[in-house]
Every structure is written in structure tokens, then in C-alpha cells.
Amino acid sequence: MESWPPGASGPTEAGRRLRGLRGADLAASASLLSGAGAEAGCSAPAVAAVLPAGGSGERMGVPTPKQFCPILERPLISYTLQALERVSWIKDIVVAVTGENMEAMKCIIQRYQHKGISLVESGVTRHRSIFNGLKALAEDQPNCRLSKPEVVIIHDAVRPFVEEDVLLKVVTAAKEHGAAGAIRPLVSTVISPSVDGCLDHSLERARHRASEMPQAFLFDVIYEAYQQCSDYDLEFGTECLHLALKYCHIKAKLIEGSPDLWKVTYKRDLYAAESIIKERISQQICVVMDTKEDEEHVGHRLEEMLKNELNHVKVTSGRDLQQIILEQCYNFVCVNVMTSDFEETQKLLNMLEESNLSILYPVVVISVQFLDYESVPFGQKMENLMQIREFAKEVKKRNILLYGLLVYYPQDEQKLQESLRQGATIIAALIKERNSGLIGQLLVA
Numbered sequence: 001m002e003s004w005p006p007g008a009s010g011p012t013e014a015g016r017r018l019r020g021l022r023g024a025d026l027a028a029s030a031s032l033l034s035g036a037g038a039e040a041g042c043s044a045p046a047v048a049a050v051l052p053a054g055g056s057g058e059r060m061g062v063p064t065p066k067q068f069c070p071i072l073e074r075p076l077i078s079y080t081l082q083a084l085e086r087v088s089w090i091k092d093i094v095v096a097v098t099g100e101n102m103e104a105m106k107c108i109i110q111r112y113q114h115k116g117i118s119l120v121e122s123g124v125t126r127h128r129s130i131f132n133g134l135k136a137l138a139e140d141q142p143n144c145r146l147s148k149p150e151v152v153i154i155h156d157a158v159r160p161f162v163e164e165d166v167l168l169k170v171v172t173a174a175k176e177h178g179a180a181g182a183i184r185p186l187v188s189t190v191i192s193p194s195v196d197g198c199l200d201h202s203l204e205r206a207r208h209r210a211s212e213m214p215q216a217f218l219f220d221v222i223y224e225a226y227q228q229c230s231d232y233d234l235e236f237g238t239e240c241l242h243l244a245l246k247y248c249h250i251k252a253k254l255i256e257g258s259p260d261l262w263k264v265t266y267k268r269d270l271y272a273a274e275s276i277i278k279e280r281i282s283q284q285i286c287v288v289m290d291t292k293e294d295e296e297h298v299g300h301r302l303e304e305m306l307k308n309e310l311n312h313v314k315v316t317s318g319r320d321l322q323q324i325i326l327e328q329c330y331n332f333v334c335v336n337v338m339t340s341d342f343e344e345t346q347k348l349l350n351m352l353e354e355s356n357l358s359i360l361y362p363v364v365v366i367s368v369q370f371l372d373y374e375s376v377p378f379g380q381k382m383e384n385l386m387q388i389r390e391f392a393k394e395v396k397k398r399n400i401l402l403y404g405l406l407v408y409y410p411q412d413e414q415k416l417q418e419s420l421r422q423g424a425t426i427i428a429a430l431i432k433e434r435n436s437g438l439i440g441q442l443l444v445a
Contacts, residue, residue, distance in 0.1 A: 050133035054122025182257030392440030
């Protein structure tokens with residue numbers, strides 16, 4: 001088993017009346033799980049997670065296993081690991097991968113700086129992979145580097161949008177009931193065909209639910225279930241909650257999950273996941289300008305136009321760039337006013353490179369130039385501006401997407417307003433699409 005340093009047989013009595021976590025209850029439970037409640041005499045359960053990631057992705061229809069398919073040039077499984085790493089009270093994450101993908105998984109962990117990840121070799125089926133992950137957490141295994149948790153989460157490597165609230169709900173319910181899992185309403189009616197291919201019967205959709213991930217278990221419950229599990233169940237079974245019921249007589253608590261628990265299964269799902277990720281990292285734009293706050297310049301008018309046209313996006317001024325970078329803003333509009341060419345843009349690029357902000361997501365930088373063709377010869381200005389191509393090639397290596405936007409100035413008021421509005425539209429499109437094929441291009445508003 002490879003590992004990296006980490007950044008009871010029945011249900012317990014803790015929290016016997018679970019009515020669904022809301023508001024302060026959710027925060028209090030999260031605080032307890034993270035250890036903050038220990039001073040008050042509360043016992044915070046140790047929580048670990050197991051991710052089976054040994055599938056071949058046959059339904060995806062691509063040669064690469066789906067968990068390693070790239071989204072914005074980053075493997076899908078890395079997004080799932082990030083979602084779990086953000087939860088401070090999950091102490092260990094065990095990933096089960098095939099032997100042939102072990103080195104690739106190590107590279108992913110190193111490149112995207114994942115912490116607290118341990119790798120084990122997967123089995124030939126999903127249940128065997130999960131069992132191998134549980135063995136890595138059990139204290140009775142030789143050379144074990146991990147401590148046995150009280151509660152273990154089982155999640156899919158290809159469900160990247162899991163949030164802390166649903167993880168907290170299934171863990172809290174598992175601590176009370178022994179097992180818990182997320183469910184969702186059925187989208188389609190389930191029917192049972194006869195041997196001759198005709199309808200035998202159908203299920204009443206309102207009475208049934210789709211089993212989703214994540215699921216959580218008292219570790220001793222699910223480990224005992226897998227130890228007793230028949231070869232048939234290990235080979236053909238897919239439902240962990242059923243194993244807890246069948247072998248340990250534990251009835252799992254079912255928790256209503258959110259719509260974003262869906263699983264990336266088909267090729268079209270990759271495009272849907274990419275769209276969701278792009279939307280999430282496009283909600284804030286930082287405008288960096290080398291003018292004083294009280295100066296009247298067209299650059300400030302562009303900032304106001306962005307605020308008016310993109311009312312669903314938070315537009316902030318980059319007066320405290322270090323803080324904005326720490327808050328993980330992935331979109332920057334650099335307005336070059338007082339300095340010539342790309343001097344201000346270059347300062348911003350240097351800060352972004354030093355911050356390592358672009359390790360997980362591509363950072364968009366749009367360098368805005370106002371072309372005063374009355375004072376600077378057009379040919380000379382354009383020759384200088386074409387340097388953006390070389391800048392863009394260089395910073396692309398560090399996952400920074402640099403684009404150029406040219407606004408003619410001065411113009412009469414009506415034309416200027418139209419140019420600024422078009423500029424805001426171009427900026428919004430570049431940020432939303434994050435098209436690497438357009439880096440280094442100088443677009444005209």
C-alpha cells in the first residue's frame with residue numbers, strides 16, 4: 001500500500017434522534033466531527049473514506065478509464081479527491097486503483113498536491129476493490145500505516161460534486177444506525193421483463209428510490225459484512241447497503257441527496273461536468289487597474305459596464321490582489337492605462353505564478369489595451385501588442401490562459417458605450433468558455 005502524509009459492531013447511542021441536519025445543527029455536527037467539540041467532552045468519531053477507482057469505463061466508450069478522463073485538462077478523479085479533501089474531518093482517503101494505473105495515480109496526487117491519500121490495488125470487481133480499501137484501514141493487516149476509523153465513507157471516484165453537507169448527514173446517520181446512504185427519486189419507471197422479452201411487471205415509481213453515493217458505515221459493520229460476503233456477492237453485487245443488511249442485519253438510514261450527486265458514466269456526462277465546473281469558477285471577476293481610484297478614465301467605465309452587464313457575476317476591484325488570490329478568484333481583467341503595453345499584465349502574471357493558484361483550475365487573464373491612435377502610430381502600437389502571443393505560450397505551461405482585448409479610444413460617446421458593452425460581452429465569453437485555442441489572440445471590441 002502506498003500512502004502520503006495526511007494533511008463498534010452495532011449502532012452507537014450518540015444522536016439517537018436524527019431529524020435531518022439544518023443550519024446550526026449542521027455547523028455543530030461538523031464542528032464535532034472536526035474535533036472542535038472535544039473540549040466540551042464530546043467524542044468526535046474518526047472518519048475515513050474509500051474510493052473504488054479500478055473500473056475500465058466500458059460504458060464511456062473511450063480507451064481511457066473514465067476516472068482518468070480529463071476535464072479542463074485535469075483528471076476527473078482529482079476533482080473528487082478535492083471535494084473530499086475540503087472536508088477537514090475526513091482524516092484518511094484510500095483509493096483503490098489497478099496495478100497498471102498505480103503510477104498514473106501517484107502522478108495525479110503529486111501534480112495536483114493532494115494530501116492524505118493512500119493507494120491500494122483494486123480487485124477485479126467493485127466490491128473486491130472496496131474490500132481491499134477496507135483492509136488497508138483495518139488494524140489487523142500487516143504493515144498497516146493507517147488507523148482504523150469509527151466511520152468509513154464509501155464514495156465513487158466519478159462523482160466529483162459531492163458536498164460536505166450530504167457527507168455529514170450520512171456519517172451522522174451511520175453513527176446512529178450503523179449504515180446510511182444517499183438516495184434520489186427515480187427518473188424513469190423500473191420494469192421487469194419476462195424471459196421472452198415481454199413486460200412482466202413494473203414498480204410503482206413513487207414507492208422506490210435510486211441508491212446513490214456517498215454511503216457511510218460504522219467501520220466494524222461494513223468490514224464484518226465484507227469478511228462474511230459470498231464469492232457471488234463479491235463478484236456480481238453492487239450495493240454496499242445490501243451487504244450490511246444481509247450479513248450484519250443493519251437497516252441503513254436513507255438520506256435524501258441533492259441533484260448534484262450524479263455519476264459520470266457516459267461521454268456526454270464529461271461535457272456536462274465540464275460545464276458545471278466552468279460555471280462554478282466563473283462567478284467572480286477581479287478587475288486590476290493601474291490608475292488611482294479617483295481618476296476619471298475609460299478603464300473605470302469598462303469596470304462599471306462589467307458590473308451592469310454581468311449582474312450574476314461578482315466583479316471586484318483588485319486593490320488587494322494577494323487577498324483576492326487567497327480567496328481563489330480564477331478570473332482577472334487587467335486594464336493597462338498608465339503603463340505601456342503589458343507592464344501591468346506582466347506584474348499580475350508574476351503574482352499568479354508565485355501563488356500556484358492555477359494548479360487545480362485554469363486561470364483566465366484578459367489584458368485590456370486602450371488604443372489611442374491619435375497619439376501613438378497604429379503600426380507601432382500593434383507591433384508591441386503582438387507580444388501577447390509569446391506571453392500566452394509561456395504562461396499556458398502553468399495553466400494560465402492569457403487573452404488580449406483591444407478597445408479603440410477616444411471615440412464619440414455612443415460608439416464608446418457600444419465598444420465597452422461589446423468588450424464586456426467578449427470578457428464574459430472568454431471567462432465562461434476558457435478556450436485554450438484562443439490564447440494569445442488580440443480581440444477587438
